[in-house]
Amino acid sequence: MIKYFLIIFFIFISASAEVVVTEGSYTYTGEISKNDACSLAKERAKLKALEKVLGQTISSDEMENCSEVDGKTSCERNQFFLSSFNGDITGLQQLDKEVTTEKISSGEEVSICKIKIRSNVKKTTNILDSSFDFNVKLNEKNFRDGEELKIDIELNKPIYLTVFQWLPYEKKDFQVHKVFPNELEKDNYLKDRSFQLPQNAKYEIYFPNSSQKNSVDEYLVFIASKENINWPDKYVKIEELKKAYIKEKFIIYKYKEYTIYK
Numbered sequence: 001m002i003k004y005f006l007i008i009f010f011i012f013i014s015a016s017a018e019v020v021v022t023e024g025s026y027t028y029t030g031e032i033s034k035n036d037a038c039s040l041a042k043e044r045a046k047l048k049a050l051e052k053v054l055g056q057t058i059s060s061d062e063m064e065n066c067s068e069v070d071g072k073t074s075c076e077r078n079q080f081f082l083s084s085f086n087g088d089i090t091g092l093q094q095l096d097k098e099v100t101t102e103k104i105s106s107g108e109e110v111s112i113c114k115i116k117i118r119s120n121v122k123k124t125t126n127i128l129d130s131s132f133d134f135n136v137k138l139n140e141k142n143f144r145d146g147e148e149l150k151i152d153i154e155l156n157k158p159i160y161l162t163v164f165q166w167l168p169y170e171k172k173d174f175q176v177h178k179v180f181p182n183e184l185e186k187d188n189y190l191k192d193r194s195f196q197l198p199q200n201a202k203y204e205i206y207f208p209n210s211s212q213k214n215s216v217d218e219y220l221v222f223i224a225s226k227e228n229i230n231w232p233d234k235y236v237k238i239e240e241l242k243k244a245y246i247k248e249k250f251i252i253y254k255y256k257e258y259t260i261y262k
Contacts, residue, residue: 017090017120017121017122017123018052018053018120018121018122018123019118019119019120019121020049020052020053020118020119020121021095021116021117021118022045022046022048022049022052022116022117022119023045023048023114023115023116023117024040024041024042024043024044024045024046024047024048024114024115024117025041025044025112025113025114025115026038026040026041026044026112026113027110027111027112028110028111028112028113029108029109029110029111034099034111034113037111037113038097038099038113038115040113041113041114041115042094042115042117044115045115045116045117046089046092046117046119049089049117049119049121050086050087050089050121052121053087053121053123054086054087054121054123078168078217078219082219082221082238082255085242085245085246085253086123087121087122087123088121088122088246089119089120089121089122090119090120090122091119091120092117092118092119092120093117093118093119094115094116094117095116095117095118096114096115096116097113097114097115097116098113098114099111099112099113099114100112100114131156131157132156132157132159132226132252133155133156133157133252134153134154134155134156134159134161134222134224134252134254135153135154135155135254136151136152136153136222136254136256137151137152137153137154138150138151138152138256138258139151139152140258141258141259142258142259142260142261143205143258143259143260143261144205144260144261144262145205145206145207145260145261145262146204146205146206147204147205148202148203148204148205149203149204149205150196150197150198150203151163151196151197151198151203151220152194152195152196153190153194153195153196153197154193154194154195155190155193155195155224156193158189158190158191159189159190159224159225159226159252160188160189160190160224160225160226160227160228160229161180161188161190161222161223161224162178162180162181162188162222162223162224162225162229162231163178163179163180163197163220163221163222163223164176164177164178164179164220164221164223164231164235164241165177165178165179165218165219165220165221166218166219166220166221166238166241166255167208167218168217168218168219168238169208169210169211169216170208170210171210172210174234174235174236175235175236175237175238176221176234176235176236176237176238176240176241177233177234178231178232178233178234179203179220180197182201184198184200184201185197185198185199185200185201188228189228205258205260206260207260207261207262208260214261214262215259215260215261215262216259216260217257217258217259217260218257218258218259218260219255219256219257219258220255220256220258221241221253221254221255222253222254222255222256223245223251223252223253224251224252224253224254225248225250225251225252226250226251227250229248229251231244232244
């Protein structure tokens with residue numbers, strides 16, 4: 001278990017909020033229930049609301065990769081939570097819900113759930129210094145149980161770096177774990193332009209015992225700051241990490257996703 005996916009932003013709390021109306025739809029067959037399909041349609045509407053206000057999008061390649069592993073519903077919810085690090089959706093009101101049925105070109109009958117919402121989207125991030133940046137690269141995109149993980153980091157200014165592992169499939173325990181700094185790697189102030197993790201440890205990927213699937217997606221969230229922040233070692237949900245993140249100033253995050261196969 002260990003995870004990673006990439007995106008970057010400096011954060012500063014903003015009081016501005018914007019009211020937007022968006023619509024999301026999901027086409028489904030008997031493989032999932034109507035409730036699940038409409039729930040996913042609402043998540044898509046919420047993603048569109050974030051995109052409208054924040055000006056960021058989730059690429060189709062990202063969606064296709066994780067949907068092959070974790071299912072479209074779980075995948076898009078994961079992407080929503082990560083995207084929402086840059087904004088808060090409040091005062092959400094469902095305006096309309098419509099479920100229709102139609103035949104596609106193959107002759108198969110499918111159902112479509114459409115959800116329209118009105119929401120307040122509050123920006124929580126501003127780019128404060130565009131010259132302050134870092135990039136992350138993993139040695140592999142796909143891992144087998146027991147394989148070694150290495151992380152290459154390129155930066156243009158010294159930073160304090162903290163890395164969290166997010167296990168979205170975890171239901172009974174903590175979903176978010178701090179993996180760097182750790183007992184073997186206590187110094188998280190990066191000064192060199194090129195830096196590789198691990199330094200004094202070994203990172204191995206393990207397939208979760210709790211999963212009945214043949215593959216799972218996991219994420220790493222990289223948070224860089226100008227000052228050293230004493231983050232907790234664990235969070236029950238990714239939303240708790242987000243709440244802690246948006247309280248801080250002058251920080252950047254990136255996330256990187258990878259897949260583990262049995």
